[in-house]
Amino acid sequence: MVNKHDVKRRMRQLMDEYIHEPQQPDYVLDESEMMVHIGPQHPIQPGPFLIDLKLKGETVETAKLYMGYGHKGIEKILEGLTYIQGLPVTDRICYLSALSNNEAYVSSVERLLDIEPPERSQYIRVIMQELSRIQSHLLGIGEYATDLGFVTMFLYMIREREYVLGLIEDITGARITHAFPRFGGVREDIPDGWREKAVDVLAMVNEKCEMYKELFSDDSVYKMRTVGIGTLTKEDVIKVGLTGPALRAAGIDYDVRRVYPTLTYPDIDFKVQTAKNGDIFDRVMVRIAEIQESCWIIEQALDQMKPGPLFPEGLPFGRRTPSMRVPPGEAYVPVEDPRGEMAMYIRSDGTDKPYRVKIRGPAFSLMQGLPPMLENVYIADVPAIAASMDSCNSEADR
């Protein structure tokens, strides 16, 4: 029989050898200050990252963010795979907005190949992007609501999200990781009968969003927690360099679909949703308004779509060529992710594998802007602010 104390001693030895503390700056703590780590594993975080908070009583003095716990080396992986092999890998950069990542990759490669997808494929891609935006916003607001203690809103939003995911599954066949667009078109057409079902589901989502807006605006406890907290004014937002709903909540009217329009966005009429102050309340309201706007965009796209081919005529290669060679050059096409501007800078040198892929994700700048926002707030506001920015850790770490 092994002695229990020997085992414990050996385990302590091993732990001392192999476990390193994260690098901390030289904080000198006074008597009234305390250092709290909202650590790599925490019940409510969407992914592992570490925030060090220096507390004085219940107020946070400084905060420091360490990330990288989910680094997978996707950029290096993509250099060793052919272009079509790299398409499912880009799904997994941010699993919540997989279609936007696919779209950014495929658009950049199409720029390099100098081809353009026909109109029906463009409309289908627009519809998929907006559906992905709806479901990502629903989940993001739901996670933020659980961080406030408002568990019921999370379950309501999950209920709607199931219907939207059913719509996405009918076309692409998967709920999360789709790999749906192809170079020059899309993989599948819209099945019959999908259109009527989509109209019903979107009407329901629209009506529920009205109810959510009322629920959030009339709840005085919720307003006590969120109005005036975590404010980012226009100057702050420009200094941090954000994009996406966090930028639009501060009042700046910047949307990648309007500024760098790709696909058929110029033909579709929609409004860019903004709000006045930049606090938590406004960010959530902007997201709910964006869901409703996406429903309207999908309806217009379904009306304007005409039957046609999915791939352009006379492609110089087969449709699913694994060893397709891409002419040398660089391409950068930004796409509106639910969180901001998503783009991939692809550099090719004429072979069948990319030479360098840089993934510019929006969550990176959202995480960069988080520590300055956390100064001089109460510790109970820290998760509310972090969740209202809705940053996806796997996208920032890649």
Add this chain to the structure above:
Amino acid sequence: MDYLIGGLYYILGNENWWGPWIRGICGLIVMGAILVFAMFTVWLERKYAGDIQSRIGPNRVGGSHGELQLIADAIKLFTKEDLKPDKVDTPLWAGAPILMFGSALLMLVAIPFGAFVFYGKDYPVAVTQFDVSILYIEAVSAIGIVGIFMAGWGSNNKFSVIAAFRNMARMIGYEVPLGLTIVSVAIMAHSLNIVDIVSAQSHIWYVIVAPLGFVIYMVALIADLGRIPFDQNEAEEELIAGWATEYSGMRFGLGYFAEYIHMVLGACITVILFFGGWNLPGILVNLHPVFGLLPFAWFVFKVVLVLMFIIMVRWALPRIRIDQVTTLGWKVLLPLALLNLAWTSVIGVIW
């Protein structure tokens, strides 16, 4: 019926040497029944929460409504490994759930859970009954605060310490309006004895006479119980599990269960103080001796309604921040409680 009541007096009275022992065993049975009722409350919360959130609650164990789910959870908690972290302060850490559970049990002994009314005389179902029972109940519920602080401090964990401090701030701030409201009701009833308070409400319920007192009491009760919107000591996002971070198995189960017993007792006191307890119109009760059991059922029905209100408040509101909680307690509730005290003093003097 007279022989039955005479026989009960003989058994439970002091004439023989075994009278007090039988009374003690009946008291233990009452305590056990309340623990079972607290288990029912946990089941009620899970099903009602599922209803609010448009889903079904537990529906597998014990029939199609999951009635025995709590038994399964209790078995799970009993069979979990009891981990003791290395550097905790053992007397504090181990004694904290005992103190919380003990405070709930001490409260239990003085509260009458309904009554049987025979020939116009109330026989309340309580373990004991004495003249200052309301003040005693209020005082003993404050022992739970010490219990939670012991759990937070003894756990050697920064998150638990923050939770313990928040807890103290909240509970101390809300005990004062609670006590003032109870005193105002006692003024109206001219006595501190619980049974007298109930019989003083036979004409009109106190919730109609002093509605402000009822509102203050409800808010202070939800704050005292530590439920959302006053959930700061167990806020899951920043404080992982608050005071319960280092507990596992039945130690955690004791503290969790003590909170639910406290909720049941708080609901009972609400019904007794403001909703008339077990009073039914006399004509109905005196029809037939069997109707003497009706006041008990009426009391339980009102307690379940109050419990459902407390559960609904939990699932419908987000959490308040700790500095806003103390602001609410000291700057809003305390002046209102004093106002209520003045109003009920006027009423108590006149009537």
Add this chain to the structure above:
Amino acid sequence: MDGETVLDSLKAQFPDAITQSEIDPKPPYIVCANVSRDRIVDVCSYLKDELQFDRLSGITSVDFPDANKFEVVYLIASYEHSVMVKLNADVPRDDNPSIDTVTAVWWHANWYEREVHEMMGIYFNGHPEMTVLVLGDDMMGDWPLRKDYEMYPGRVDAKYPYEDDNVSIVGEWPLEKKPWPAKRYYLE
């Protein structure tokens, strides 16, 4: 404000620093230019102050071991107008490749430069904090994204089994369709 105005004013202001510029004929019509590495901070401050380019979209780097250089790529955009500028700066691939930092111009260039440093090894002079961002704490000095980084011995890139474009082992598209709609239990 469109791309030609921007390019002309840049060329007028820095005639010697900007070489080899063009405007991309395809959307989003990026203005590409090569900048010499000593003048990068001047060019960037001119872009931000005069031409209202107040958002830095990203900083990347590409490794060319054959041409013995690194290329640092700056992608600059704006909140007011819809022109995007791409600046390429060459850094020679010797023992200490370095370039000046642009954190004085844009505050949010901080993390991008940290990531370029830990992945490629290019040092940014004047940066306030050059530590690891995405990698582990003990991986500083590994420079993973260089072309001569060996992840593990014997690693080769994926090699697809056939080179000929006309041969395909997969059948024609579309494959046979399944009947729709399928019954989904959670939606009823």
